[in-house]
Amino acid sequence: MCRAGQEPGPHDADHDKNDKTPHAAFAALLEDSVEELYENAPCGYLSTLMDGTIAKINTTLLDWLGLEGEAVVGRMRFADLLTVGGKLYHETHFAPLLRMQGEISGVALEIKEVDGGRIPVLVSSVVKHGSSGEPQLIRTTVFDARERRAYEQELLRARKAAEQARKEAEADRTRLQDALAVLQQSLLPSVLAPVPGMEAAAHYRTASPDRLGGDFYDLFPINADRFAFFLGDVCGKGPQAAAVTSLTRYTLRAAAVHDPDPVSALTTLNQVLHERYTGDDPRYCTTIFGTLDPDPTTGQVTVRLASGGHPPALVLRGNGKAEFLPTPGGLLVGVLPAAAFSATTTVLDPGDTLVLYTDGLTEARTSGDRTALYGEEALLEFAAGHAGRPARHVIQAFTGLLDGFGDGLDDDTALLALGVPARTPRTEAPA
Amino acid sequence: MDIERRNNVTVTGNPRGRTVVLAHGFGCDQNMWRLTVPALADDYRVVLFDYVGSGRSDLSAFSEDRYASLDGYAQDVAEVCEALDLRDAVFVGHSVSAMIGVLAAGMAPERLGALVMVAPSPRYIDDEGYRGGFSAEDIDELLVSLESNYLGWSAAMAPVIMGNADRPELGEELKNSFCATDPDMARVFARTTFLSDSRDDLKAVTVPTLILECTQDVIAPREVGAFVHQTIPGSKLVTLDATGHCPHLSAPEATNEAITDFLARLR
Amino acid sequence: MNPLKTTTRHAPTGPVLEISGDLDYTTVGELRALVTALTLQPGQRLVLDLTGLEFCDSSGITAMIIAHNHAQAAHADIALAAVPDHTLRVLRLVGLDRIFPLHPDSDAATQP
Structure with a gap:
């Protein structure tokens, strides 16, 4: 370090002969x-x-x-x-x-x-x-700041390019979601066929807008006096699952025309799915398929249904009680070449409602831990609270239940309610 | 729609006094008036606001179509006046806002009863027999520089503010004031401002009008002040001994005195 | 969430695959790969020991079906050992309890 010559010492004195301090000497050297x-x-x-x-x-x-x-x-x-x-x-x-x-x-x-x-x-x-x-x-x-500006402009260009890419990605995403929504709609009936003497209502909720769901349902006439319905859940999600859903839906509708017996319809579906998907890429579904035979004179509706691995249907009775309609032993549809399906029958009196659901409802998480699930017991209790109400009201109540699960809903959920209106129309309390 | 929230409307001053609306110009917001408000607050009810796209306005209300003409900004003024149900208020506009005030007074004559135009310019670009102070090329360059350089324009002030240890509250205020403008919306405002030609609108002004100009203003030269004065019938021109385009900031005392003097003589 | 862990050992009846942890959409791929790579002789029995299985969703059920198909293709058998209650409930619901022989533990499952 140069001491800048503030304190002339013996060393500096030598330079005084030349009449220059070190400071000045450096200055002269630099011609500055x-x-x-x-x-x-x-x-x-x-x-x-x-x-x-x-x-x-x-x-x-x-x-x-x-x-x-x-x-x-x-x-x-x-x-x-x-x-x-x-x-x-x-x-x-x-x-x-x-x-x-x-x-x-x-x-x-x-x-x-x-x-x-x-x-x-x-x-x-x-x-x-x-x-x-x-x-x-x-x-x-x-x-x-020319260099700096060039650098800034490079940054700006990069930022604009990134913004453009983001916009395009967003547009692509929107387009894809629109396409998915259309496909999703094609897997569900646009309207439920009107059944004389009955009221029907349905609800479908996807867990994620990005992923095609695998739940499905339908209600359609077989002839003037008989109607068929089904509701089910294809394993997995995404386009492959949607393809299975589509195949399942059309197979069941065709099978029902050919032979409306529920076990027979599920057996046909099982053959089709098993033949199409086998080995290392098995595709299967759980389904309840049933027929409705309304009796115009009594107002009663006879329900025949069969289940393949699906959670049991609920019946909400007009007297305020709710019960499951067990179909034990019905196997997943599409797993084995020859599968057993169990059938059951019930009669809906005026005031009764049959409710079908997928396991998105019973498997909804009720706490952060995924081992605490809503379950069938809680569902039965909830259903009893709405027994005797019209189908539309029941679907509303179940929809509210789903809302309450919030993030606990991991899976898609489909709901289908088929009710026989009570004979003496009750006055509904305002919601 | 909640206009007061949309335009970040602030009402202050003497609630029984005549209402004075202070309108900021391009690239600024209502904080530009912080040295003016204290001079008015004792005797007047003071209304401040931000145009949509500026300051703390609701940026989601911005529409490029609406704000592509000064009428869109004048509509903001008319809507603020209506929301507050103003009658016979005095409109004080800086720079381009002076012209926006002229348009707003035409839209809502019962609401605005007098104008104060601070460093106004009805047209920035030179024209035959008219000197606006800028060539068409100048304005093109300005718009291109706004287009390509929003890094510098919007972010340049932040380090400056940080160093102001003596009056930190000033720094905070200015940071908000100078940096809050969304660059995309500022570009629209700049294009609308500097390509506008409102010379013909001046003739329609019928209310008492005060024009304030500076001796040295590179944005609105004195020829422009003279033009505005000649074109608005019965207007009053005051030349402030101030440099720059913002006399309310560079010479607040003289500016405030001219405004309060004008206000006191109204009716 | 628990990671999936698997151990393969060989009993006189054939391979025993011990599966512990969570079997779900994110982990099922590993098990599928492992199961389909297993070599089975005709008449052998593939045992899936589920003692340590903490969670199993429909993806896990699919893996079991793949194992079933794999064994069948090799003319071998398949059995499940020590199925936890939560998974047993699902197996019953979908009717698979009638397809897979169930054993209380792997010792019982590996009896000739």
Whole structure:
């Protein structure tokens, strides 16, 4: 470190013969001076009056501008050196801030070269105050920011490209979701066929809009007096599951026309699925298929149904009780070449409602732990609370139950309610 | 729609006084008036707001179509006046807002009874027999620079503010004031502002009007102040001994005095 | 969530696959790969020992069906040992309790 010669010592005394301090010696060696440094510093220097009139400007800055000192000093203001955007920014931001704070630093502006070129610069200014504190002049340094600007523009380009890519990805995603929604709709009936003397209602909830669900249901006439319904759940999700769902739906409808016996319909479906998907990529589903035979004279409806591995149907009786309709031993549909399906029969009296559901409902998580599931017991109790109400009301109540699970719903859920309206219409209490 | 929330409307001052609406210009927001409000608050009810797309307005209400013309901004003013049910208020507009005020007074004549135009310009670009201060090329360059350089324009002030240790509250206020504008919406406002030509609208002004201009203003030169003064019948022109385009910030005392003097003489 | 762990050992009756942890959509791929790579001789019995199985969803059921199909293709048998209650409930629901022989533990399952 150079000691700058403030304390002449014996060592320095030797140099006094040459009439030079070490400081001066270095200065001479570098042929530098304060004046030289000001004029040719690697940045622009500028001093202005408080109104911006240029009082002093260094050679570096004049060279950048391509101007002579006489044309600038006393004739131009700092803002005159700037592009229009810079002028505007100077007037509305730079000058007011400088006035209030007494300094401002690192502001990105552009200066105009005399031949029309533009140089991006970073500008810092301080206000010099007189002895009594009044502002006297503004000192400004101007740094060449061409490299930096090029880098910023690179960043900007990258940012714009990223924004564009994000927009396109979002548009693609929307398109895909729209397509998925259309496909999903095609797996469900647009309307439930009206059944004389009955009321039907359904609800379908996908756990995720991105993934095609595997639940399905339908209600359709077989002939003038008989109707068929089914509801089920294909294993897995996504396009492969949707393909199985589609095959399942149309197979069941065709099978029902051929032979409406529930066990026979499920057996046909089992053969079709097993033949189509086997070995290392088994595809199967759980299904309840049934027929409805309304008796116009009694108002009763005879239900015959069979289940293949599906959770038992619920019957909500008009007397306020609810029960499961057990179908034990019915095997998953499509797993084995010859499968057993169990059938059962019940009669719906006026006021009774049959409810089919998929296991999204019974397997809903009731706590953060996935071992605590809603379960059949709780479902039966809930159902009893709505026994005797019309099908539409029951579906509303079950929909509300699903809402209450929130994030606990991991799977799609389908609901189908088939009710025989009570003979003496009850007055529904307002919801 | 909640207009007061949409335009971030602030009502302050003397609730029994005549209402004065202060409207900011391009690239700013209502904080631009912080040195003006104290001079008015004792005697006047002061209404401040941000145009949609500026400051703390509801950016979701922005529509490129609506704000592609000054009428869209004037509609903001008319709607704010209606929401507050203003009658015979005085509109103080800075820069382009002075022209927006002229349009708003035409839309809702019963609501605005006087105008104060601070550094107004009805057209920024030079034209035959008219000097606006900018060439068409200047404005093109300005719009291109706004288009390509929103890094610098919106983010440049942040480090400046950080260093202001003496009056940190000022820094905070300014950071909000200067950096809050959404760059995309600012581009629309800039295009609308600098390509506008409202010279013909000036003739329609019938209310008492005060024009404030600065001796040195690179955005609105004195020729423009003279033009506005000549074109608006019966207007009053005051030339402030101030430099720059924001006399309410660079020479607040003189600006406030001119405004309060004008207000005191109204009726 | 518990990671899936598997151990394969060989009893006189054939391979015993011990499965512990969670068997769900995210882990089922490992088990499928493991099961389909097992070599089975005709007449052997593949035993799936589920003692440590903590969770099993429909993906797990699919894996068991794959194992069933794999054994059948090799003219071998399949049996389940120590099925936890939660999985037994599902097997009953879907009728698979009638397809898979069930044993209380792997010792019983590996009796010739």
